Structure formats: structure tokens, C-alpha cells
Amino acid sequence: MTKMPSYTATTNACKLCKPLGASIAFRGVEGCVPFLHGSQGCATYMRRYIISHFNEPIDIASSSLGEKNAIYGGGPNLKLGLKNVTAKYAPKLIGVATTCLTETIGDDLPMLLAEYKKEFATAGSPLLVHVSTPSYSGTHMEGFHAAVRAVVEQLAVATTANDSINLLSGFISPADIRYLREVTDDFGINATILPDYSDTLDGPALDDYPLIPEGGTPLAAIRAMGGAKATVELGATLPEVTAGTVLRDIHGTPLHRTGMPIGIRATDAFFQLLAELTGREIPGCHAAARGRLIDSMVDGHKYVFGKKAVVYGEEDLVVGLTALLAEIGVRPVLCASGGKSGRMAASIAAAIEYLDCPMPVVKEDVDFFDIETLAEELEVDLVVGHSKGYAFARRRNLPMVRVGFPIHDRIGGQRILHLGYHGAQALFDLIANTLIEKKQDDSPVGYSYM
Amino acid sequence: MSAQTLLKERTKQIHRKGSAPFELDCNKDSLAGAVSQRACVFCGSRVVLYPIADALHLVHGPIGCAVYTWDIRGALSSGPELHRLSFSTDLQELDVVFGGEKKLAKALDELIDRYQPKAAFVYSTCIVGLIGDDLEAVCKKVSTEKGIPVLPVQSDGLKGNKRAGYEAACSAMARLVGTGDTAGIGKHSINILGDFNLAGEIWLIREYFERIGIEVVANITGDGRIADIQRCHGAALNVVQCSGSTMDLANIMKKRYGIPSLRVSYFGVEDMAEALYAVARHFGEPEMMEKARQVVKSELATLLPELAVYKKALTGKKAAIYVGGAFKAFSLVKAFRLIGMDVVMVGSQTGTKEDYIELEEITDEGTIIVDDSNPLELSAFLKEKEVDLFVGGVKERPIAYKLGVAFCDHNHERKEMLAGFAGMLNFAREVYGSVMSPIWKFVPRRKEEKKS
Numbered sequence: 049m050t051k052m053p054s055y056t057a058t059t060n061a062c063k064l065c066k067p068l069g070a071s072i073a074f075r076g077v078e079g080c081v082p083f084l085h086g087s088q089g090c091a092t093y094m095r096r097y098i099i100s101h102f103n104e105p106i107d108i109a110s111s112s113l114g115e116k117n118a119i120y121g122g123g124p125n126l127k128l129g130l131k132n133v134t135a136k137y138a139p140k141l142i143g144v145a146t147t148c149l150t151e152t153i154g155d156d157l158p159m160l161l162a163e164y165k166k167e168f169a170t171a172g173s174p175l176l177v178h179v180s181t182p183s184y185s186g187t188h189m190e191g192f193h194a195a196v197r198a199v200v201e202q203l204a205v206a207t208t209a210n211d212s213i214n215l216l217s218g219f220i221s222p223a224d225i226r227y228l229r230e231v232t233d234d235f236g237i238n239a240t241i242l243p244d245y246s247d248t249l250d251g252p253a254l255d256d257y258p259l260i261p262e263g264g265t266p267l268a269a270i271r272a273m274g275g276a277k278a279t280v281e282l283g284a285t286l287p288e289v290t291a292g293t294v295l296r297d298i299h300g301t302p303l304h305r306t307g308m309p310i311g312i313r314a315t316d317a318f319f320q321l322l323a324e325l326t327g328r329e330i331p332g333c334h335a336a337a338r339g340r341l342i343d344s345m346v347d348g349h350k351y352v353f354g355k356k357a358v359v360y361g362e363e364d365l366v367v368g369l370t371a372l373l374a375e376i377g378v379r380p381v382l383c384a385s386g387g388k389s390g391r392m393a394a395s396i397a398a399a400i401e402y403l404d405c406p407m408p409v410v411k412e413d414v415d416f417f418d419i420e421t422l423a424e425e426l427e428v429d430l431v432v433g434h435s436k437g438y439a440f441a442r443r444r445n446l447p448m449v450r451v452g453f454p455i456h457d458r459i460g461g462q463r464i465l466h467l468g469y470h471g472a473q474a475l476f477d478l479i480a481n482t483l484i485e486k487k488q489d490d491s492p493v494g495y496s497y498m
Numbered sequence: 499m500s501a502q503t504l505l506k507e508r509t510k511q512i513h514r515k516g517s518a519p520f521e522l523d524c525n526k527d528s529l530a531g532a533v534s535q536r537a538c539v540f541c542g543s544r545v546v547l548y549p550i551a552d553a554l555h556l557v558h559g560p561i562g563c564a565v566y567t568w569d570i571r572g573a574l575s576s577g578p579e580l581h582r583l584s585f586s587t588d589l590q591e592l593d594v595v596f597g598g599e600k601k602l603a604k605a606l607d608e609l610i611d612r613y614q615p616k617a618a619f620v621y622s623t624c625i626v627g628l629i630g631d632d633l634e635a636v637c638k639k640v641s642t643e644k645g646i647p648v649l650p651v652q653s654d655g656l657k658g659n660k661r662a663g664y665e666a667a668c669s670a671m672a673r674l675v676g677t678g679d680t681a682g683i684g685k686h687s688i689n690i691l692g693d694f695n696l697a698g699e700i701w702l703i704r705e706y707f708e709r710i711g712i713e714v715v716a717n718i719t720g721d722g723r724i725a726d727i728q729r730c731h732g733a734a735l736n737v738v739q740c741s742g743s744t745m746d747l748a749n750i751m752k753k754r755y756g757i758p759s760l761r762v763s764y765f766g767v768e769d770m771a772e773a774l775y776a777v778a779r780h781f782g783e784p785e786m787m788e789k790a791r792q793v794v795k796s797e798l799a800t801l802l803p804e805l806a807v808y809k810k811a812l813t814g815k816k817a818a819i820y821v822g823g824a825f826k827a828f829s830l831v832k833a834f835r836l837i838g839m840d841v842v843m844v845g846s847q848t849g850t851k852e853d854y855i856e857l858e859e860i861t862d863e864g865t866i867i868v869d870d871s872n873p874l875e876l877s878a879f880l881k882e883k884e885v886d887l888f889v890g891g892v893k894e895r896p897i898a899y900k901l902g903v904a905f906c907d908h909n910h911e912r913k914e915m916l917a918g919f920a921g922m923l924n925f926a927r928e929v930y931g932s933v934m935s936p937i938w939k940f941v942p943r944r945k946e947e948k949k950s
Contacts, residue, residue, distance in 0.1 A: 057605035058561060058588035065562030087624055087656040088528050089538025093566035096892050105896040107873055112530045115657050118628060125530045132505055132531030136874060148560045149624040149656060152594060183560040184625075185591045254900055255942040257877030439569070439582075 060416035062360055062436070063386025065183030068094045069191030069219065070145040071108050074177075076243025077199060078264035079140025081109055081133055085126050085157060086147030088112040101454040101461045102222075102249045105257070109133045109142075113149060122155045127164050134174055137259050140267055141175045143195065151182035175267070177202045187387045189362050192219050193290055196242060200273060200291040204299065207275035212238040213325060214279040214301065216291050218308065218364055219453070222250035223465040231468060234331040235322050240269040240276065242291070250462045274299030278325050281305045282318075284395035285363040285387070307399065309467050310368025310475075311375050312341065314399070318468075337469040344473060345376055348480040351498070353377040355483055358423045360384040360433040361452040363392045363412070368466070369432055369451065369475075370408065371399035376476055380408045381426045388413040416440060430483065447486040449479050503874045505532060511870060513854075516863040522854045524869040528659065533872045535820070535893050536847045538655035540623055541567070542663020545910065546743050547619050547651065547670065548581055549573035549694045550722040554615035556585045558602050558633065559623030563655070564588075571910040572696045575721050580615055589625070599631050606640045606648065616724035617647040619670060624655040647724070649673055660822070661742060661848045668746035671718070671727055675751060678725055680732025686781055687713040687733045691748055692740035693764065695720025696910065699917040703764050706918065710774060710789040718744060731755045735780055737762055737773070742823040742848055763825055764917040765925075766833035767798065797919035805837065808926040813838030815886040815933055820845045820868075820876060820894050821908060824853030830889060830908070831860055837926050842883040845871050873897050887933050902941025904932035 067084050071094055074082040084091045091110035098106050111129040113122045126144075133142055146157055157178045165176070179198040181191045196216060217228055225246035232239035247263025273279075273295055281292035284307040295301040304325070309318035315338075319330050356379050359369045363385045370380045383396055393410040400407070409422060420440040423431070431441040431448040435456040441448040455461025465471040484498060504512070510523040528534035540557075544567045547555065557564040564586030575581065587605050589598050606618060618640075622633050633650040641648035649670045653663050688707065693700045700720035707714055716722070716730035736748040736759035748759040760780060762773035771794040778787040817839045819830050824846040831841050844857055845868035857867055866879050877897050880888060888898035891909035898905040906928050908916065914924045938944060 055605075055608055056587070056601055057556065057609050058564070058586045059609075060568060060584050061561050061565045061586060061588070063561060064565055065560060068562070083531070087538050088534055088536055088659070089541050089655045090562065091533070092535065092537040092893070093541070093562070097566055099892055099896050103896060103899070105873060105900055107533045109531050109533050110528075112528045112532075112534065113656055114527050115654075118656055128529075129531030132507075132529060135502055136505060136531070136533075147624075148562075148589075148594075149628075152625045152628045182591075182594075183562045184589050184594050187561075251900075253902055253941045255902075256881070257873065257897060257901060259874065436568070 055417070058415045060436070060439070061386055062384065062415050062419060064097070064188035066181035066186050066188060066191030066194070067145045067147055067183060068097065069188035069193075070143070070179050070181045070195035071106075072098065072219070072245065072249075073192045073195035073199070073243045074143030074145070075106060075248050076245035076264055077141055077143065077270070078266045079260055080143050080264060081107065081137050081139040081141075081260060083109040083111070083129065083133060083142050083144045084147055085111045085122060085144055085155065086113060086149045090147050097454065100456045103459065103462070104249050104251060106249065107137070118149070118153050121153065122150050123160045123163070126155070126160055127168070130164055130176070131168060139174045139260055141177060143199070144176060144178045145181045145191070145195065146179070147181070148183050151180065175203065189219060189387055190287065193287055197289065197291045197294055199242065199270060201294050203267065203270045204273045204295065205271050206299065207272050209277075210272055210275045212240055212269070212272065212276045214273050214276045214295065215239050215241045216279060216281040217241055218282045219362060220308070220467060221453075221464050222246040222462045224467045224471065227465055227467050227470060231322070231334065234334065235326050235328055237322065237326060240265060240273055242270065242273070274301060276301050278302045278304060280321060280325075282308050283364040284308070284367050284399070285389040285391040287389070307371075307395070308364050308368035310365075311372030311472055312338070313375065314368060314371055315468050315472065334469060337473070341469045341473045341476070345476055348476065349377055351480045351484050354379060355429040356381045356427060357430040357432050358382040358384065358419065358426070358428045360419055360437060363387045363389050363395075365452050365466070367392065367395045367399055370396050372472060372475060373432070373479075374400040374403040374405040376479070378430065378479065379405060381428060382409045382411070382419070382422050384411045384414050384419045384422070386413065386415065420444070430479070432479070447482045449475070449482050451475070503878045505529065508532065508875070511868060512875070513858070513867045515858055515861055515865045515867065520855065520858045522851070522867060522869060524849055524851060524854060525661070526870070528870055533874070534870055535872060536659055536870060538660065539657050539663040539666065540621060540653040540655045542660035542743070543621060543651045543653035543667040543670075544663070545571060545694075546664055546667035546719060549575070549719045550619075550724065550727070551575035551581045552578045552616045552723050554580060554585065554609055554613055554618040555621070556587065556606060556609060556618060557621045557623065558587045558598065558626055558631070559589055559621075560625070561586055561588045563621075563623045571694060572912055573694045573720055574698050576701070580613055585609060594625065594629055597629055597631055598626070599636050602631065602633075603636050603640060606636070607643070610640070610644045610646065615646065617649065617674065619649050619651050621651045621653050623653070627654050647674055647677070659848060664743045665746050668744060668750065671747055672750045674724065674727045675747075676728075676731045676754070678728030680729050683715055683729070683732035684713050685734055686711055686783070686786070687715050688735045688737050688777065689716045689718055689730045689733045690714055690720075691718045691736055691738040691744040693717070693720045693917070697913055697915040699764070699915050699921065702915060702918040702920060706774060706793055707777070709793050710778060710786050712777060712786075718747065731757065733757065735760065735777065737777060739763055740823055740825055742825065742850075763829040765826065765829035765921070767801065767836060767919060767922050768832050769829045770918055770922070801919050801923055804923055805926055808930045809836070809838045811930060811934060812926075815839045816842045816883060818843035818880055818883065818885045818888045820871060820888070820890045822847045822891065824849035824857060826908065827857060828860065831857070833922065833925060836922070837929065839887070839929075841865060842885060843868070843879045845869060877901060887929055902938060902943040904929075904935065904938065906932060
């Protein structure tokens with residue numbers, strides 16, 4: 049069972065390319081314009097993809113390479129592009145990510161940027177951060193983590209100890225970032241959340257088009273990250289070297305890794321960690337939220353129990369959601385991702401321990417063709433994931449709960465809250481109501497009480 | 499350091515009508531760092547061939563190019579829906595080092611067995627040429643083995659802009675043309691080129707043509723089929739919309755088979771009516787012309803009274819246009835006029851010199867005409883002209899919305915039919931539904947008005 053023929057082609061991928069992740073991460077830094085060193089199409093396609101989720105402008109610059117640059121190198125276009133972005137946007141930082149093209153022609157980005165600085169930089173010039181993101185190795189998540197790491201590696205400096213805590217929160221929604229800010233504020237923590245695109249990708253209506261929107265992790269705070277009391281890095285399937293390990297190894301900042309706080313136990317662990325780091329009790333309002341969450345789960349447990357779910361998306365999101373599903377009595381039977389960290393199965397096993405939940409089928413490096421085939425074989429009742437699963441959910445007449453990125457067929461993707469007790473509450477209500485609605489719609493007698 | 503909206507190198511791609519003798523640079527490479535709204539060669543090819551529903555479309559490259567074009571157009575099919583799946587060879591690091599030909603051949607072999615398509619298009623992406631893959635050879639080999647056309651599309655992203663991609667798509671299709679049986683095709687026959695059946699538009703257009711006694715041989719490419727394209731050289735006339743994207747194919751067919759072509763647009767009532775008249779004139783049959791008049795008359799009889807309601811509300815409102823191809827812009831200028839709105843800015847990603855000269859002729863004094871623009875310029879134009887409604891695609895939408903300006907989606911993925919007589923009404927409704935929303939009373943842009 050559940051052995052798939054291994055196809056050569058990828059059909060309906062369940063992953064995106066590396067520079068997209070880097071672009072989103074760069075967008076979460078104060079005054080930063082993401083810049084792709086490659087052909088014009090990459091930047092435009094990614095802008096379009098990101099816009100369709102966030103419904104926000106995102107300007108991603110490009111060195112717009114043409115054919116002759118592939119032969120003679122992309123350096124001149126890169127430099128011209130940097131000059132033009134500087135003139136047009138007056139950014140504080142330009143986050144330059146490579147693409148398949150420039151990696152293949154062998155452009156040496158750090159060297160080119162050093163040349164650029166030598167030739168053109170003045171006192172007021174923007175900072176430059178570079179990251180290597182060829183999309184033929186890894187997914188958007190590797191690109192995201194690599195960009196965050198590059199920002200820290202290239203901007204954080206030796207500094208005196210301070211009382212702040214670094215929070216490397218991973219690829220979460222703007223609503224999630226705002227929630228983390230609330231939690232850290234309630235703990236009285238001076239937190240540096242990196243990246244922070246809660247304003248830059250979910251901003252207010254304005255009178256002027258923002259050259260670079262307000263918000264993002266302050267550059268001063270990033271510089272001081274090495275002096276923080278501790279770093280908290282969210283995720284169970286992270287690469288070996290991350291921004292967190294860099295801060296630990298270079299600046300001696302103690303690193304605490306904990307899974308994405310999705311569901312009760314992962315959130316408990318996160319709050320416990322913050323309590324230990326601050327020596328404070330868990331703030332009353334959050335303890336109360338936990339109480340209401342458990343109470344609501346009791347009220348609704350029957351409507352979800354034993355339903356079989358497929359969960360897909362980025363590995364860390366899948367691990368978190370799997371735990372939440374197992375906690376509420378839904379049976380995650382298939383956990384899938386286009387990523388291949390090699391760490392997903394072990395992380396899921398750990399996340400569902402003691403919950404009387406049989407180990408689901410866990411698949412890394414799969415596409416939606418595989419996911420649909422397996423979901424059918426495993427007779428799932430519920431689809432949990434981003435918009436790109438809708439095609440198969442529709443074919444199989446399965447109810448769907450939309451989470452993660454991208455949400456292209458509904459509004460408000462940026463406002464979906466996944467994290468913490470509040471996120472678990474929102475997701476539980478959504479999952480329960482989706483299943484209730486399906487039963488009600490399928491009922492021959494339409495009823496008005498559950 | 500202060501920011502500047504307009505880079506010096508861009509000044510020649512912007513013109514204000516009446517300010518100076520008309521001159522506009524276009525068809526240039528996008529300026530590095532300018533945040534162009536354009537995509538790439540691959541994008542051009544992919545959008546043109548995308549609607550061919552019984553073909554396999556395999557993107558040979560790293561994963562990005564395929565995922566960003568999965569189900570990207572609302573191009574409907576009346577039968578197979580193979581075009582709505584996204585296939586990629588998903589090249590990995592080792593493939594880049596050792597070449598991707600074997601992987602490509604194996605992927606094609608498996609996919610053709612799995613889906614039994616009528617043909618396969620294989621798109622090359624930026625790095626394919628660089629790593630030395632011989633697409634042509636692989637396609638030829640698989641074609642012989644599988645007995646279906648397997649067509650390389652030379653769409654390496656870096657080899658120019660979207661326009662070069664249109665040419666690559668037309669070259670690939672040209673290899674299909676002439677390989678099918680043309681028996682039974684009548685003398686009043688046409689191919690419809692450059693309509694992509696967004697929201698079912700080509701079905702409507704076909705119906706109009708059929709009503710005047712025209713036989714449609716092939717849809718190129720909306721609701722397209724391989725077998726139709728293979729025999730489309732049997733048609734008497736190519737009727738070409740969206741001239742940028744499929745004119746090359748029409749030119750090839752003119753050269754190879756002597757088939758003449760007409761340029762038309764189905765958008766807005768004037769252009770739609772003219773499309774029918776032009777075809778009738780071409781065939782020179784008085785009866786056909788009479789039928790065309792009847793179609794226009796009966797359609798307008800229902801449309802105009804309904805349109806009047808919207809016109810009343812929208813008269814005097816100001817519109818801005820930024821679209822991919824300039825052909826759409828011409829029709830939009832006329833369509834806005836029909837509902838009483840003034841066009842104050844118009845631009846395109848890939849317009850030609852001739853396109854812009856024509857735009858300059860049909861627009862009013864003071865209108866801004868722009869080639870290959872970007873978010874900062876576009877937002878500055880919207881503010882300068884105090885625009886009420888912006889029409890464009892997905893990338894233009896957040897520019898309008900962020901500034902509190904109404905927006906009409908005229909993009910690939912729209913769900914509303916905007917072509918034909920029926921489409922004109924949808925267009926008016928769509929514009930009305932955005933311009934008249936009470937939400938604009940709450941946006942910051944209107945704060946001044948509220949105070950006064």
C-alpha cells in the first residue's frame with residue numbers, strides 16, 4: 049500500500065522556487081527592496097504569485113538579463129539595476145537573490161557586489177545583502193531560510209549584550225506575525241521578530257503608492273541581534289545552518305529551537321519557553337485563551353472525531369497542522385510536502401506522540417499527482433492546505449480547509465491565523481464547521497440544529 | 499537620498515498627447531532595476547499555447563517556470579482539460595551539471611503514456627540552452643517513438659521579451675499546420691487567431707460567425723485542438739485578433755499557402771461589428787453582409803438600452819488603461835467612450851511603433867501614452883490624472899487598490915466574458931460595479947472631498 053510509481057516529471061508541483069521565498073523574507077526587513085539577479089520573467093512571475101495571495105503591491109526589482117549577458121556575464125546589468133533601484137526607491141537595503149540563470153552562468157555575486165560598492169557606494173548608499181538561491185536545488189522554504197540567514201550573517205555585528213530576544217519565526221502569515229508580537233509584548237519581551245512583513249505585505253489603504261511600505265524588522269534591531277539574551281527559532285525541519293545557528297556560533301547567542309506553535313502542545317511548549325526565558329508567568333489573557341480553546345474543543349469534538357485528513361504544504365506548517373489535527377481527534381492519514389528536508393517523518397512522529405494517533409503516511413518530495421493518488425487510496429474525508437489542492441479536492445468532492453500559502457481563490461489569505469491558542473481556536477472552528485457544513489449539505493433533509 | 503519616480507532612461511517611453519510632436523520609444527529591452535510589469539519569452543509562448551486543450555505542455559526547466567503558470571489562464575475547453583495541468587522536468591542540480599536530455603526524454607515517455615495527448619509542446623527555459631540540452635533532437639526521437647507530434651518551443655526566458663515568446667509559439671504551431679486533411683472545408687471558412695476563450699469568449703464569437711454563414715476551421719488557440727490546427731491551412735481566411743501574439747502564424751500561412759489575413763478585435767461594439775463586416779466584405783457576398791447587419795442590429799437592440807443605464811452613471815469618469823498588448827488598448831479606448839468615460843492614460847507592455855501611433859490618433863489631448871511602465875510611474879499617473887478607474891491585469895490591481903482607485907480586471911484569469919456584444923455589457927457592469935462602490939468614500943484619497 050501507498051507505494052507510488054516514481055515518475056520523472058513533476059505534475060502540479062507542491063512547492064515553489066527558491067527566489068520566491070527569499071523575496072518574501074527580504075520584504076520583511078525595514079526599507080528593503082528585493083532584487084533578483086536574473087531574467088525579467090522571474091521577478092514578474094513571482095510578483096504576480098505573491099500579489100494574488102496578499103492583495104498588496106510588491107515591487108521586486110530585476111537585473112533583466114538578456115541573451116548577451118549570458119555570454120559576457122550579468123555584472124553590468126546588475127550594477128545598472130542597483131543604481132536604478134537606488135535612484136528610484138532610495139532603499140535602506142537591497143536584498144539581492146540569484147536565480148537559476150545567474151547561478152548557471154557562474155556570476156560571482158559577492159564579488160560583483162564588492163566591485164559595485166567600490167565603484168559607486170557613497171555614505172548614503174543602501175546596504176546590500178546577497179543570497180544564493182538557484183531554484184534547481186531546494187524549494188521556496190530553503191530560499192526563505194537562506195535569505196534570513198544572509199541578513200543576519202551580513203548585518204548583525206558584534207555588540208554589547210542587551211535584553212532583547214530574537215524570534216526567527218519562519219514563513220508564517222502577517223496575522224501570525226502580529227500575534228507573535230502581541231504575545232511577546234504581553235510577556236514584556238523586547239523581541240526582534242525576523243522577518244516581519246506584517247505591515248509590508250498587509251498594509252492600510254493609502255493616499256500615495258508606497259515606494260517602500262512602512263514596517264519590516266528594523267535594521268538597528270538586526271544589527272543588535274548578536275547581543276540578544278537568546279534566539280528562539282521556530283520549526284522542526286529547519287536546515288542545519290540557519291540564522292539561529294549563525295547567531296549562536298558567531299555571537300554566542302543561546303539558541304532555542306521549538307516547533308511552529310500550532311495546536312495545544314506546541315503552543316504550550318512555546319509559551320513555556322518564553323516563560324523560562326523571561327522568568328515570568330504565562331500572561332493571564334493567554335492562559336484564559338487556552339482555557340476557552342479546550343472548552344470549545346470539548347463542545348465540538350464529536351463533529352471531527354475519526355475524520356481522515358490529508359495535510360500538505362511547507363514541511364514545518366504540515367508538522368504543526370498534523371499535531372493540531374491529531375489533538376482534536378481528526379486522523380491525519382497523509383502528510384505531504386514538495387520539500388525534502390528528510391526530517392518531516394521524525395518530526396511528525398514526535399508531534400503526535402501520546403495522542404493515540406496512528407502514524408500517518410508521510411511523504412516528502414511529492415507533487416499533487418502523488419498526493420491525489422494517495423489521498424484516494426487512503427480514503428480521506430478532509431483536505432487541509434493551500435489553494436493549489438482545490439483542483440483535486442473538487443474532483444474528489446472533498447471539503448477543504450484553506451491554510452498557509454498561497455491562497456489564490458479566496459480573499460484574506462494574509463489574515464489567516466495559524467499560531468498559538470488563538471490560531472488553534474480559529475482553525476478548530478473552521479475545521480469543525482467545514483465538516484458540519486459538508487454533512488448538512490449532503491443531508492437529504494436539511495436540518496437547522498447540529 | 500531622495501527617490502525619483504521617473505528614471506532618465508525611461509523618458510522617451512512616455513508621451514503626453516499635444517505636448518510635442520509624437521515620438522515614442524518601444525520594443526526595447528526592459529531597463530534593469532526599473533521593476534517592469536513585463537514577463538519573459540517563456541511567458542509569451544506559454545500564454546499563447548496554453549489553451550490548446552488536448553496537448554501535453556511540458557516545461558523543461560527548474561520548477562518555478564511551471565508552477566507560476568499552472569492554471570494561469572481562464573481559457574475554457576469544451577472537452578479535454580489537459581492544458582490545466584502543470585508538467586515540469588523539475589531540473590535539479592545534477593541535471594544542470596550533467597544535462598537534462600535523458601530526464602526530458604523519460605518524462606515525455608511517461609507523460610505521453612499516461613495521458614495519451616494528441617501532441618506535446620516542450621518549452622525551454624533560461625538555462626536549457628546554457629546546459630547544452632538539444633531539445634530538437636529529444637523531441638524528434640520521442641515523436642518517432644510515440645507517433646505524435648512533439649514540438650520544441652524555443653522559449654528560453656532571456657532571449658528577449660514576451661513578444662519573442664509569441665514568435666516561438668507561432669513557429670511551433672507552424673510545424674503542425676499543413677499536416678492534416680483539409681477535405682470537406684467550404685469556401686467561406688476562417689480560422690480564428692488570437693482569441694484564448696477566456697470565460698468562453700470564443701464560443702460567442704464562433705456563434706456570431708456561424709450566424710452569418712461562416713465555417714470556423716480552427717480556434718487558435720482558445721478551446722484549441724491539435725487536429726484543427728493541423729488542417730487549418732484549408733481555411734480561406736485568417737481572422738487575427740491580438741495581433742502581437744498570433745500574427746506571425748498568419749504571416750507564415752500567408753507565405754506558405756497564400757491565405758490572406760484580417761486584423762480584428764472583438765472587444766467593444768464598434769470593433770465587434772467591424773470584425774463581422776470585414777469578414778463579410780472579404781468574401782464579397784451581399785447575403786453574408788446582410789446577415790452581418792442583422793446580427794449587429796439585433797444584438798445592439800438588446801444591448802444599447804441596458805448600456806444606457808450604466809452610461810448615465812459613468813459619464814465623465816476618468817479611466818486609465820495598462821495592458822499587455824496594444825490591440826486591447828485600442829478597443830478599450832472606444833469601449834470607454836461608449837459608456838461616457840474619458841481615457842486619460844493608456845499604455846502597454848509590448849506595443850509596437852505602429853500601435854502607439856494609432857493610439858495617439860484615437861486619444862484626446864493630454865492623454866498619457868506609455869510603453870513598458872512600472873508601478874511607480876503608473877501610480878504617479880493615476881494620481882496626476884485623478885483617475886476613477888484603472889483597467890489592467892493582476893499586477894496592476896494592487897496599485898489601483900492601494901491608492902483607493904476602482905479597478906477592472908482585464909487579465910488572463912478573469913471569469914467574466916468581455917468580448918462580443920454580450921461582453922460589452924459585462925464590461926460596463928464590471929466597471930460600474932467597481933466605480934460605484936461606496937467603499938471609495940472611506941479611502942484616504944477622498945479625505946479632502948469629505949471635508950469640503
